[in-house]
Structures are given as C-alpha cells and as structure tokens.
Amino acid sequence: xxxxxxxxAVLVLGPPLVFKAYESEFxxxxxxxxxxxKAIPLHQFISTRADTVKAxxxxxxxxxxxxxxxxxxxxxxxxASSTGVNHIDIRECKRRGIVVANAGSTFxxxxxxxxxxxxxxxxxxxxxxxxxxxxxxWPKEGHYHLxxxxxxxxxxxxxxxxxxxxIATRLYAMGCMISxxxxxxxxxVTFPFYPNIHQLVANCEILIISCALTEKTxxxxxxxxxxxxxxEGIIVxxxxxxxxxxxELIECLVKGEIGGxxxxxxxxxxxxxxxxxxxxxxxxxxxxxxxxKEACRxxxxxxxxxxxxxxxxxxxxxxxxDV
Amino acid sequence: xxxxxxxxAVLVLGPPLVFKAYESEFxxxxxxxxxxxKAIPLHQFISTRADTVKAxxxxxxxxxxxxxxxxxxxxxxxxASSTGVNHIDIRECKRRGIVVANAGSTFxxxxxxxxxxxxxxxxxxxxxxxxxxxxxxWPKEGHYHLxxxxxxxxxxxxxxxxxxxxIATRLYAMGCMISxxxxxxxxxVTFPFYPNIHQLVANCEILIISCALTEKTxxxxxxxxxxxxxxEGIIVxxxxxxxxxxxELIECLVKGEIGGxxxxxxxxxxxxxxxxxxxxxxxxxxxxxxxxKEACRxxxxxxxxxxxxxxxxxxxxxxxxDV
Numbered sequence: 001x002x003x004x005x006x007x008x009a010v011l012v013l014g015p016p017l018v019f020k021a022y023e024s025e026f027x028x029x030x031x032x033x034x035x036x037x038k039a040i041p042l043h044q045f046i047s048t049r050a051d052t053v054k055a056x057x058x059x060x061x062x063x064x065x066x067x068x069x070x071x072x073x074x075x076x077x078x079x080a081s082s083t084g085v086n087h088i089d090i091r092e093c094k095r096r097g098i099v100v101a102n103a104g105s106t107f108x109x110x111x112x113x114x115x116x117x118x119x120x121x122x123x124x125x126x127x128x129x130x131x132x133x134x135x136x137x138w139p140k141e142g143h144y145h146l147x148x149x150x151x152x153x154x155x156x157x158x159x160x161x162x163x164x165x166x167i168a169t170r171l172y173a174m175g176c177m178i179s180x181x182x183x184x185x186x187x188x189v190t191f192p193f194y195p196n197i198h199q200l201v202a203n204c205e206i207l208i209i210s211c212a213l214t215e216k217t218x219x220x221x222x223x224x225x226x227x228x229x230x231x232e233g234i235i236v237x238x239x240x241x242x243x244x245x246x247x248e249l250i251e252c253l254v255k256g257e258i259g260g261x262x263x264x265x266x267x268x269x270x271x272x273x274x275x276x277x278x279x280x281x282x283x284x285x286x287x288x289x290x291x292x293k294e295a296c297r298x299x300x301x302x303x304x305x306x307x308x309x310x311x312x313x314x315x316x317x318x319x320x321x322d323v
Numbered sequence: 324x325x326x327x328x329x330x331x332a333v334l335v336l337g338p339p340l341v342f343k344a345y346e347s348e349f350x351x352x353x354x355x356x357x358x359x360x361k362a363i364p365l366h367q368f369i370s371t372r373a374d375t376v377k378a379x380x381x382x383x384x385x386x387x388x389x390x391x392x393x394x395x396x397x398x399x400x401x402x403a404s405s406t407g408v409n410h411i412d413i414r415e416c417k418r419r420g421i422v423v424a425n426a427g428s429t430f431x432x433x434x435x436x437x438x439x440x441x442x443x444x445x446x447x448x449x450x451x452x453x454x455x456x457x458x459x460x461w462p463k464e465g466h467y468h469l470x471x472x473x474x475x476x477x478x479x480x481x482x483x484x485x486x487x488x489x490i491a492t493r494l495y496a497m498g499c500m501i502s503x504x505x506x507x508x509x510x511x512v513t514f515p516f517y518p519n520i521h522q523l524v525a526n527c528e529i530l531i532i533s534c535a536l537t538e539k540t541x542x543x544x545x546x547x548x549x550x551x552x553x554x555e556g557i558i559v560x561x562x563x564x565x566x567x568x569x570x571e572l573i574e575c576l577v578k579g580e581i582g583g584x585x586x587x588x589x590x591x592x593x594x595x596x597x598x599x600x601x602x603x604x605x606x607x608x609x610x611x612x613x614x615x616k617e618a619c620r621x622x623x624x625x626x627x628x629x630x631x632x633x634x635x636x637x638x639x640x641x642x643x644x645d646v
Contacts, residue, residue, distance in 0.1 A: 017466050109474050110447075113497060117443030124433075124615075126440050127450045129608035134600050138593040143340050144609040149617035151432050173496030174436060270461040277457050285452035286467040292447070294472035 007031045008311055009052040011072070014059025016081030017291055022300045030307055032057075046071050055310060057303065060084055061269075066092040077310045081299065082290070083107055083163065084240055086213040101306055104318035105162040106299050107290035112166030114289035115208055115238045118262025119171075121283045122234050123148050123206075128280045148232075151175030156204030158197060158220075159211025159239065160186055167208055179203055182211070197221065201228045206236070213240035223248040232259045238289045241267040250275045253282060264289045330354045331634055332375040334395070337382025339404030340614055345623045353630055355380075369394050378633060380626065383407060384592075389415040400633045404622065405613070406430055406486065407563055409536040424629055427641035428485040429622050430613035435489030437612035438531055438561045441585025442494075444606045445557050446471050446529075451603045471555075474498030479527030481520060481543075482534025482562065483509055490531055502526055505534070520544065524551045529559070536563035546571040555582045561612045564590040573598045576605060587612045 011033045012019055019026060026032065033053065035045040046053070046068065053072045058064055060082035066089045069075060078088055080102045093100050121127050124147045132144055155171050157164045157180040168178045168191060179192040181200040186193070194200040197220055201207060207229055211217055221235065221244040229235065235258065237244055246267040252258045253276065260281035266272035269287055276282050302317065309316050334356045335342055342349060349355065356376065358368040369376070369391065376395045381387055383405030389412045392398060401411055403425045416423050444450050447470045455467055478494050480487045480503040491501045491514060502515040504523040509516070517523040520543055524530060530552055534540050544558065544567040552558065558581065560567055569590040575581045576599065583604035589595035592610055599605050625640065632639050 017469075021469075109498060110472055113443055113473050114447055114449075116497075117440065117447055117449050120436055120440030121444060121449055124437055124440050125611070126437075126444055126606065126608055127453050129611055130450050130606050133595070133607040133609050138609045142593065144611040144614070146340075146344075146614050146616045146619060147611065149433055149615040150436050152617075170493070170496050173493050174439075175432060270465065272456070283449065283453050284456040285449055286456050286461045288448070288452055288467040288470065291467070291469050292472040293469045294475075296469060 006052045008054040008074075009033050009049065010055045010057050010307060011035070011046070011049075011053045012057050013062035013064065014081070016057065016059035018081055018296050018299045018303065019057070019059075021296050025300065026304070029304060030311075043067075043071065050074075055079060055307065057081065057307070058087070060087060062087060064088040069093065069096065069098065077101070079303065079306055079310075081303070083111070084212055086240060099310070099316065101316055101318050103290075103299055103302065106302050107295050108162040108166045110292050110295050111163045111210075111238050111289040112170055114264055114285070115163075115167045115210065115236050115262075116170045116174075118238070118264065118283055118285065119206065119208070119234065119236050120150065122236070122260040122262045122281060123150055123153075125280075127283050131280075152177065153206055154179065154204040155206040155208060156180065156194075156200040157191075158182075158200065158207065158209045158243075159217075160189065160191075161210065161212075163238070164208075164210040165189075167210060176206075197225055198228070201225050205229070205232060206234045209235070209237040209239045209243050211239055211243065213243055217243050219243070219245040221245065221249070223252060226252040226258050229258055231256060234258070234260045234262070236262040238264045241265040241269060241272075246273065253279055329375045331377040331397075332356050332372065333378045333380050333630060334358070334369070334372075334376045335380050336385035336387065337404070339380065339382035341404055341619050341622045341626065342380070342382075344619050348623065349627070352627060353634075366390075366394065373397075378402060378630065380404065380630070381410070383410060385410060387411040392416060392419065392421065400424070402626065402629055402633075404626070406434070407535055409563060422633070422639065424639055424641045426613075426622055427625065429625050430618050431485040431489045433615050433618050434486045434533075434561050434612040435493055437587055437608070438486075438490045438533065438559050438585075439493045439497075441561070441587065441606055441608065442529065442531070442557065442559050443473065445559070445583040445585045445604060446473055446476075448603075450606050454603075475500065476529055477502065477527040478529045478531060479503065479517075479523040480514075481505075481523065481530065481532045481566075482540075483512065483514075484533065484535075486561070487531075487533040488512075490533060499529075520548055521551070524548050528552070528555060529557045532558070532560040532562045532566050534562055534566065536566055540566050542566070542568040544568065544572070546575060549575040549581050552581055554579060557581070557583045557585070559585040561587045564588040564592060564595075569596065576602055 009031045055077040057079050069092045078100045085102050153176050155176045160180045160182045181194045250273050262283045264285045306316050332354045378400040380402050392415045401423045408425050476499050478499045483503045483505045504517045573596050585606045587608045588610050629639050
C-alpha cells in the first residue's frame with residue numbers, strides 16, 4: 001500500500017514581519033511550518049519534519065546556517081523577506097544547488113526615501129531642532145544655529161543597485177552631485193564611477209551605503225575612509241551595519257572626526273552603541289527603512305507569487321545567483 | 324555756509340541672522356543704524372536719526388509698522404532678509420511709494436529640502452524611531468511599527484512660487500502625485516491646478532503650505548480643511564504659522580482627526596502650543612528652514628547687491644510689487 005504524497009512544506013524562520021501581518025492569508029495558500037509556536041529547540045523542531053521541507057521563508061535577522069541547510073535533505077529554495085541575503089549561507093546553498101531569492105526591488109523606493117530622510121535630518125538638523133523646540137529652549141535662545149545646504153554637495157553612493165539608483169534619482173533632484181562605486185561600472189549610468197571606496201570618498205563629503213554585506217564589503221568603511229571623508233563629512237547607512245566598522249565609526253563621531261551620521265542599521269542590532277545616544281549630530285532609526293504598510297502588501301504578493309512559482313516549477317521573479 | 328551732505332543710513336531691525344553673521348563685512352560697505360546697541364526705546368532711537376534713514380533692512384520677525392514708516396520721511400526702500408514680507412506694512416509702503424524687496428529665491432531650495440525632510444520624517448517616523456532607539460525600547464519590543472510609503476501619495480501644494488516649485492520637483496522624483504493651488508494657474512506647469520484649497524484638499528492626502536501669509540491666506544487651513552484631509556492626512560508648513568488655524572490644528576492632531584504634522588513655523592513663535600510636545604506624529608523645528616551657512620553667504624551677497632543698487636539708483640534684483 002502506498003503512503004499518500006506529502007504536502008510540500010515551507011519552513012518559516014524569524015518570522016518575517018510580512019508573515020505576521022498576513023499570516024491568515026498566507027496560511028490559506030501554503031503549508032507553513034512555524035517553529036516559534038512550539039516550545040522546543042529549532043534543530044529538534046526541524047529534525048521531526050525534515051523530509052517535508054522544500055523551502056525556507058526567512059526574515060533578515062534569521063540565520064540560515066549550513067547546519068540548518070544540511071538537516072533539510074529536500075530543501076530546494078530559500079526565500080528572504082529582505083533585500084540583503086547576508087544571513088543565508090550562500091556557499092552551502094550553491095553547493096547543494098538550492099536557489100536563493102530575495103525581495104527584489106519591493107523595498108527600493110522606501111529604503112531610498114529613508115536614506116534621503118536620514119540625510120536631510122542630519123544635514124538640516126531636524127531631530128535636533130525638534131528636541132530644541134520640545135525642550136523649550138527656543139524662546140530662551142532665539143535663533144537656532146545654522147545648518148548646511150544640500151544643493152551642490154558631493155554625494156558618494158556605495159553600491160548602485162536598485163536602492164542606490166533610487167537614492168541617486170532623489171538627491172539629483174535636490175541638486176546634489178552624485179558619484180558612485182560598485183562591483184562593476186553601470187553601462188547606462190552617467191554619474192561618475194570610482195573603482196573603489198577610497199577614490200569615491202576622496203571625491204565626496206556625503207557617503208551613502210547601499211550595497212550588499214559580503215565578506216568583501218564587511219568593515220569596508222573604516223577609520224581610514226572616515227578620516228578622508230573629514231570633519232564635515234556625513235555617513236548614511238541603510239544597508240547593513242557591519243559594512244561600517246562600528247567601533248571606529250563611534251570613535252570618529254565622538255572625536256568629531258566626521259560631521260554626523262544617519263543610521264538605520266547596526267552591527268549587532270537591535271543592540272547598538274550607547275555612546276551614540278548623546279550625540280546631537282547622529283540620527284538612529286530601528287532598521288525600519290523597508291517596512292511600510294504598502295511595501296508589506298507588495299511583499300505579500302511577491303512572496304506568494306514566488307513560492308507558488310517554485311512549488312509549481314515556474315520561473316521565479318527574482319533569483320540571487322551571485323553574491 | 325553749507326552743511327556737509329548726510330551719508331544715507333540703513334536702519335537695521337531685528338537684526339537678521341545674516342547681519343549678525345556678516346556684521347563687520349556689512350559695516351565696511353554701508354552706514355548701518357543698530358538700535359539694539361542703545362538702551363533706549365526704538366521710537367526714540369529713530370526720532371533722533373529719522374532724516375538720514377533711506378532704507379530699512381529687517382528680519383522676518385521685526386514688524387515694520389505704519390508708525391515706523393511714518394516716522395521716517397526719507398525712507399524709500401524696505402529690504403527683508405526673508406522670503407515672506409507679512410511683517411511689513413505693505414499698504415503704507417505703497418501709499419508712500421516705498422519699494423519693498425524680499426530675499427528672492429535665495430532660500431527656496433533649502434526651505435524645499437526642509438519641507439521634504441519634515442514630510443519624510445512624519446511619514447516614515449524618523450524622529451519617533453530615533454526616540455524609540457535612544458530610549459532603549461528596540462531590544463525589548465523588536466520590530467518597530469509599520470510606517471507609510473511616499474510613492475503614489477497625492478501631495479497638494481498651497482502656493483507654487485519658487486519654494487513650492489522646488490518642493491514639487493523633489494517630491495515628483497520620489498514618485499508622489501503633485502497638484503497645487505495658487506492665486507493664478509501657472510501657465511508652464513503641468514501639475515493639476517485647483518482654484519482653491521477646498522478642491523485641492525479633496526484630492527490629496529498630504530498638504531504642504533508654501534504660500535505667502537496675507538489677509539486672504541490667514542487661517543486658510545482650518546478645521547474644515549483638515550477634516551477633509553482626514554485621519555491619515557499629513558500637513559507640512561514651512562511658510563508662516565498663521566496660515567493654519569493653530570488652535571484647530573492642535574485639536575485635530577490631539578483627537579487624531581488628521582494623521583500628523585511637520586511644522587517649521589508657528590502662529591506665535593518662538594512660543595507655541597505645549598499640547599504638541601507629547602505627540603509622536605508631530606515634528607517641530609524652530610523656523611530654521613531657510614538658515615543654512617551657504618544660504619546665509621548667498622544672502623549676504625544678495626543684500627549687498629540690492630542695497631548698493633538702491634543707493635546708486637540702479638535696478639534691484641527683486642521687487643515685491645503686489646502682495
């Protein structure tokens with residue numbers, strides 16, 4: 001007698017915010033395994049269901065380690081709810097022929113808006129002005145101190161993927177001078193290209209990080225880079241915390257060796273350096289560059305489409321081939 | 324025996340921030356009268372020097388009243404350090420044939436950047452996220468709540484002068500749908516025009532105030548307008564506080580009848596409503612939209628050029644003919 005065919009299962013790790021927001025809609029369409037609902041360790045949860053798991057759907061902060069991958073013999077697909085896939089062991093996936101996909105450009109514009117918002121906030125001191133007002137200092141001190149103009153500033157963008165390009169479009173409209181560095185020069189982009197971060201930073205006063213975190217980009221923005229950026233220089237990071245050497249960033253900010261920073265991501269988030277709390281020229285947000293209600297809805301559609309495509313052997317919308 | 328001709332004097336009221344920043348440079352070029360240096364009432368200061376004053380140079384918060392104008396028989400020129408001239412008695416100037424000039428478009432882009440910064444801050448909750456992080460809530464609560472996307476939002480701009488146009492350019496690059504109301508339809512602008520604020524607000528979810536304060540625009544944004552804008556609606560004001568009925572704005576914000584506000588200007592600044600302090604969806608800045616170091620330098624040049632032109636009977640760069 002044959003056993004009935006097993007329904008392919010999708011292991012959810014995190015869970016991603018979009019999963020929580022659309023859990024009932026998602027659950028009508030797919031057979032999800034939700035380890036956080038059981039009071040047992042993850043590896044134990046996985047071991048009892050290992051042969052049904054065809055796919056993983058994971059948040060940006062849930063590591064998909066070689067160990068997890070190796071414990072899932074039927075795994076063929078890892079789908080991230082984020083743009084970055086640095087939390088997934090890509091090498092092990094490649095070795096096994098497992099397809100890795102990310103959220104594509106679903107979040108690009110929202111993250112770009114966040115980068116621009118953080119930049120204006122730091123340059124024009126919006127959060128600091130807000131504190132000045134709310135602390136009741138304005139009537140006593142009169143004029144708030146002068147801030148800086150954005151027009152004409154040289155902005156160097158690190159990584160000109162869809163997020164970087166959306167940032168460039170926005171800041172170009174604000175009169176900034178854009179240049180970039182990237183793994184390769186983009187053939188259809190007319191902004192000046194520099195082959196590495198050192199040449200880029202020598203030609204800009206604002207540095208915006210929008211590249212993937214890889215072994216090559218980890219701690220790419222270090223003290224040397226920051227000293228070239230200089231005392232008036234500003235760093236905005238909406239990519240991944242570890243692209244900047246956070247320890248050296250703090251040192252440069254505390255010593256006034258760079259002018260300010262707008263950071264949506266941190267090396268050990270949600271924990272991050274207390275030294276930054278007191279600095280008026282630093283704006284910190286809790287990695288929410290991507291999470292708007294509208295993008296969440298778009299992401300839900302995107303995830304359904306891709307899981308559906310995978311489970312019925314149709315082409316995916318987005319595939320990470322090389323990281 | 325003839326008395327020597329009197330050197331034409333410029334009465335400085337305020338003084339404007341640019342005057343303080345460039346006082347020594349200014350003083351080499353012109354004969355300035357600085358009433359704040361004497362411990363006597365303004366009218367007394369003026370009365371002893373009235374016949375030498377050919378021009379007034381004033382900040383945005385120094386009223387140039389009919390009384391002051393009438394006490395200066397030789398006055399021919401009032402030059403404001405601001406874009407708005409609502410603090411100058413234009414009617415009295417007209418009656419006397421006194422030319423009134425403002426700062427032209429010196430500040431337009433900086434004010435537009437501020438409007439965009441305030442808007443992103445409110446929509447994407449940057450200041451609120453900053454507080455969430457700095458209060459140490461992130462590690463405890465995990466995900467920050469969802470915010471809203473800017474792309475596709477309908478933005479209504481009230482007043483499409485140079486500031487309004489610069490705001491439109493920026494938000495258009497961010498994927499917003501722009502429309503506007505203005506005294507007259509702009510012939511070369513393709514964004515939809517509505518003849519009044521009521522039709523504008525019925526067609527947008529974000530309202531940005533960038534018009535002059537006049538008797539017609541005073542309290543133009545009232546409770547009726549705000550109720551049409553609705554619970555998700557956002558107001559940004561970088562023009563003058565009194566264009567909004569501030570009492571009704573507070574009521575709408577406290578009751579949640581509109582979604583949020585980004586305010587750089589207030590009806591009775593530097594004093595303003597304490598009720599707004601506690602609201603997470605309200606970002607307040609101390610009327611510093613225009614004051615960047617670079618714009619201050621540009622303004623210094625602009626003021627020198629115009630005072631020079633006036634004193635040597637050459638054409639001015641900027642003239643307010645009709646307010």
